[in-house]
Amino acid sequence: MGAGGQRIEPASSGVFTWEEVQSHCSRNDQWLVIDRKVYNVTEWAKRHPGGFRVIHHYAGEDATEAFTAFHPDKKFVQRFLKPLLIGELAETELSQDRQKNAAVIQDFQALYAHAEERGLFRAHSLFFLAHLAHILLMEILAWLLVRHGGTGWIQTALCAILMATAQIQAGWLQHDFGHLSVFRKSSWNHLAHKFLIGHLKGGSANWWNHRHFQHHAKPNVFSKDPDVNMLRIFVVGATQPVEYGTKKIKLMPYNHQHRYFFLVGPPLLIPIYFHLQIMHVMISRRDWVDMTWCLSYYLRYLSCYIPLYGILGTVALIIFVRFLESHWFVWVTQMNHLPMDIDHEKHQDWLTMQLQATCNIEKSPFNDWFSGHLNFQIEHHLFPTMPRHNYHRVAPLVRALCDKHKIPYQVKTLGEGMIDVIRSLKTSGNLWLDAYLHK
Structure with missing residues (x-):
């Protein structure tokens, strides 16, 4: 949701490489990956109930396991994630930890x-x-x-x-x-x-x-x-x-x-x-x-x-x-x-x-x-x-x-x-x- 409760529609869906995701890791430009889907959480991080820092710690990374661990009601949280979705990883792309x-x-x-x-x-x-x-x-x-x-x-x-x-x-x-x-x-x-x-x-x-x-x-x-x-x-x-x-x-x-x-x-x-x-x-x-x-x-x-x-x-x-x-x-x-x-x-x-x-x-x-x-x-x-x-x-x-x-x-x-x-x-x-x- 945007300021004043206005709904933010997701940006056009794209396909990204890990190099592109990792480049968005600054406080003013944060992307993260959950179940291979790419989200731009730059603005949402300021309103995150757990604080902006915990999201920033995963900026430019795969946050799948952390997201699963912290959110018992996945369906409820998806309501907030959907407007932040900007695309997904290319089929051949894997993060460094997932490769190893x-x-x-x-x-x-x-x-x-x-x-x-x-x-x-x-x-x-x-x-x-x-x-x-x-x-x-x-x-x-x-x-x-x-x-x-x-x-x-x-x-x-x-x-x-x-x-x-x-x-x-x-x-x-x-x-x-x-x-x-x-x-x-x-x-x-x-x-x-x-x-x-x-x-x-x-x-x-x-x-x-x-x-x-x-x-x-x-x-x-x-x-x-x-x-x-x-x-x-x-x-x-x-x-x-x-x-x-x-x-x-x-x-x-x-x-x-x-x-x-x-x-x-x-x-x-x-x-x-x-x-x-x-x-x-x-x-x-x-x-x-x-x-x-x-x-x-x-x-x-x-x-x-x-x-x-x-x-x-x-x-x-x-x-x-x-x-x-x-x-x-x-x-x-x-x-x-x-x-x-x-x-x-x-x-x-x-x-x-x-x-x-x-x-x-x-x-x-x-x-x-x-x-x-x-x-x-x-x-x-x-x-x-x-x-x-x-x-x-x-x-x-x-x-x-x-x-x-x-x-x-x-x-x-x-x-x-x-x-x-x-x-x-x-x-x-x-x-x-x-x-x-x-x-």
């Missing part, structure tokens, strides 16, 4: 279709309702504990632990709705997402969408995945440290980053960096809807705890809760990605790209709950709209496919995953030091 890995791509598409036939993309409402209930129960118990038990140090510490646990579990649950993996109607998922991240956590759904979908589209790819943008505080992977060392960049003593990580990583990510970023995004974009949801969280929290702790005590309590939540969040999210391959764009097929950037943590009732089932990070990245209670069902099929094509499928214990975070930071830091001193 045609068998992998074909087998993964077959696996995706098989998962749909088995009903693995259908959610069990009671599963998610139970998770919401236990979050609300912890919130209520935390308040009742200090309301009737007093505000001593022990009661306050227990209250903070309950609140932090509720916050992290609400974070995992909002993640489910953000990926449209609960309800069949996208609008219901969006509404539940705003309630969970806004009213229960004081965050912004649009900020999360625009950031997180970039991570899924190009995981561990510099300049495309915001989760590996370390603001030059850390160097990660094997390429970036050498680049920094060769250029004599020494903004931090990177050879000690595995030590100062404990001071600036887990403690500060949510209380400082995410909090400031969320506020900046909502204000700069005048996102009044998300601001209202966010404000409802703080009004609820302040009205509950100011009568018990006063203004300064209430502020101190929420900072401590965010401090605890941030530690939990960082370790869970980083152990699946940070020790894996982190590099510049390689233009790989969907399966290979996701497997090189992700690993799993062993399944257990505790690990499933502790990580919000993100211990199945591989399956989540391959099938982001799949309800998390089905990851363990599709995992053996994914592993068999990886074994067939000799693609590494890594599974670690929870302890190994956490240790590998520090080990990878130390390795990257040493690579930087060696390049800094000798190149």
